[in-house]
Amino acid sequence: MKQPMVFFDIDGTLLNENKVIPDSTKKAVRLLQEKGVHTVIATGRVPKMFSWIQKELNISSFISMNGQYVVYEGQEIYANPINPELLQSISTLTAINGHALAYCSHDDFKVSKENHPFIESSFDSLMMPYPIVDNSFYINRPIFQGHLYCNHEDKYQYVDHFPDLDFVKWHDYAYDFLPKGASKAVGIRKLLEFVDINHENCFAFGDGLNDSEMLSMIGTGIAMGNGVPEAKAAADLITTTSSKHGILNGLIQVGLLEKDAAAEYVNEAI
Template identity: 30%
Template sequence: MKPKLLAFDLDGTLLTTDKTISPRTLEVLIAFQRAGGRVAIASARPAVGTAVYSRMLKLADYHGLVIAYNGAQIVDQTTQQVIFEKQMDPDTARAFIRNAERFPVSVLVDDGRTYFSNDPDGYKVEHQRSVIGIPIEKHVPLADFVDFPLCKILVMGHGDVLDRVTPEITAPFADVFDFFRVGEYYLEVTFKGFSKASGLKAIENRLGISRAEMIAFGDSQNDAGMLAYAGIGAAMRNGEAPAKAAADVVTAYDNDHDGIAHFLTENPAVDLEMIDF
């Protein structure tokens, strides 16, 4: 297989435990782009929250892509043009937020520049804000404040709290939204039937790169659709069971030991002969 697109999740996949890209992995991915390939960050984050890694990968030099909000938005990093976007129905989004605000959780939404929350002091909210690198404002009730389009809603709380209240938060909206529990304290709310795989499909439709020419890497439940959609889906050795079940293969090395770089340069199913390593 000669891939034309490499897509990868950030945390637990491209990034090491200390939230950086290893020199060897960076070298391989930049060489792939220099040889004419396209690279896409596929993240649950808003696009702004991927900016530091986009710069490290030099995506702006090679029309690299950011698939943000679990596939709901795609941004060309050279032109900063949004080439695809799917927004939630405003009334339904407000209804969900209003219901969620009845429970002891923090609800976060953003407009691409700022986070807005009913409880900025809630569990791990400041950590989330610092990771994304945008300011946060408090608005109560949040549902009454939101009058702008949303691509994703994030619910945060202690793990035991989310375990207890998630069924009541999600049940009234099970027909319109999908819900992904990511780690202990995140509940991601996305479009029904929509995922990072939808982002890959949008790239296929708009850029003419077939799914058979894509390799996707991921480690979490919200990566499973992308791993199943790509021509080769590679779950990280450190990945969760749902990611490994959806993937074609599991990398021999984890995210702290250049799992992506080893896979691309040592797997006989991947043809990168045009790159001088």
């Protein structure tokens, strides 16, 4: 039987609330890799936003932008850009309404407005600086995901106006938008088809709304203790929080790591 794959969300999963990779998570990933288990990042982020995590954890495969852009061991294997006409239309409408967008490509991302409070608040939550502004970034380049920055009530006019897009909340004032039906689960299926591994032999960790489909479709879905109710409901089991060794605990629970891997953390409420 081929070695399984383990898919890891980033925020609230690989990273704790301080946007740091806990030592127990670093150890857990390293032990998996030493056993020959494939480790893969599965995130809503743009690759540029997590290259430092790849380097620190020695992970070269990823599902990015909620399944829109997939790389296996450094090789692009799936790319699903948003229709340019849709991008033009939503760009025009947000400009009229005074809302803002981010445009996410495979190699970079830019935002449409300067000093927008919702962009600032959203990126503060990621502990990242305000992005570079370029409201024409989407022209003549593939854009795989966008961010819509607006109030919750205002989101519905975009949902109604753009039935070919899905809008997924990731912050109080920020929504990923993607082609209808796109998700981390779709990206995972593309990767598993490429490497010819059955999803039943795989595992996934996540905590957010955009993790729910991934957690329900994979062989064993593991929700973080800090996860939203939707993620926990979709999972097969719930581990501890990202700050309380949730990755290590979960891998021990499903039998991928031995209990003695946690020995040095037993006094930290593992």
